[in-house]
Amino acid sequence: MKNIEAIPSSFSAKKNCLKEKIILVTGAGDGIGRCAAMTFASYGATVLLLGKTESKLNAVYDEIVQKQWPQPALLPFDLKSTDPEQYKIIAKVITENFGQLDGLLHNAGILGDRTSIESYKPNRWMETLQINLNAPLLLTQALLPLLKNGRHASIIFTSSGVGRTGRAYWGAYGVSKFATEGLMETLAEELVETTKIRVNCINPGPTRTTMRAQAYPGENPESLKTPEQLMQTYLYLMSDESIQVTGQSFDAQK
Numbered sequence: 001m002k003n004i005e006a007i008p009s010s011f012s013a014k015k016n017c018l019k020e021k022i023i024l025v026t027g028a029g030d031g032i033g034r035c036a037a038m039t040f041a042s043y044g045a046t047v048l049l050l051g052k053t054e055s056k057l058n059a060v061y062d063e064i065v066q067k068q069w070p071q072p073a074l075l076p077f078d079l080k081s082t083d084p085e086q087y088k089i090i091a092k093v094i095t096e097n098f099g100q101l102d103g104l105l106h107n108a109g110i111l112g113d114r115t116s117i118e119s120y121k122p123n124r125w126m127e128t129l130q131i132n133l134n135a136p137l138l139l140t141q142a143l144l145p146l147l148k149n150g151r152h153a154s155i156i157f158t159s160s161g162v163g164r165t166g167r168a169y170w171g172a173y174g175v176s177k178f179a180t181e182g183l184m185e186t187l188a189e190e191l192v193e194t195t196k197i198r199v200n201c202i203n204p205g206p207t208r209t210t211m212r213a214q215a216y217p218g219e220n221p222e223s224l225k226t227p228e229q230l231m232q233t234y235l236y237l238m239s240d241e242s243i244q245v246t247g248q249s250f251d252a253q254k
Helices: 031-042 054-066 084-097 122-149 171-191 210-215 227-238
Strands: 022-026 046-051 073-076 103-106 154-158 198-203 249-251
Touching (some): 022 031, 022 122, 031 046, 031 227, 046 054, 054 073, 084 122, 103 122, 103 227, 122 154, 122 171, 154 171, 154 227, 227 249
Parallel strands (some): 022 046, 022 103, 154 198, 198 249
């Protein structure tokens, strides 16, 4: 069984620890992605907000601006796209406006169906794997030149407990998270000797989000931690405190 990491107990994010960093967050309009985008901005980062629902992105944008944090940028985009050229357009826009990228948080994902492998609908399987695995791959490929221009850039993939030990009826979601862990480890090995880019995973754990409510409709959300309570792990892996850490999988909750 692989080792699961936790951030140093002594870590506490310093004010402006992300100052002048350019960080892209997928799924930035809601849940953990929204919270991460707001948190990164509050610590000095210029956040690029990527998501499919423009109204939600606009709300996050407005709140960041209202708080007088660094002005963010909007990247409306549907990760259902399988066209590599569309991802290259995102990279082109970032190149023209910023010239580099210091962080990439792959947060967006969908639950898919909670059913047996035998009963899984092929179209739902393909859709879930596209958003949870293939889109992060295509986006990472397109953005790697920008990340190489960044200062000790950090890539964070989102994992799950069901991506480490197979559990019945988690279907495409569980499989996509197993694959995400493998993608992270492979990419980290490829980049460690030739770049300053580090690559890690975070398993948020049971968190008060819409996806969690979909997976466990009978659960009391008040019993769960909020996204805000997880942010020290995200800040650690995105800040220069973790520049020597790569190829690791972290739990945001003990």
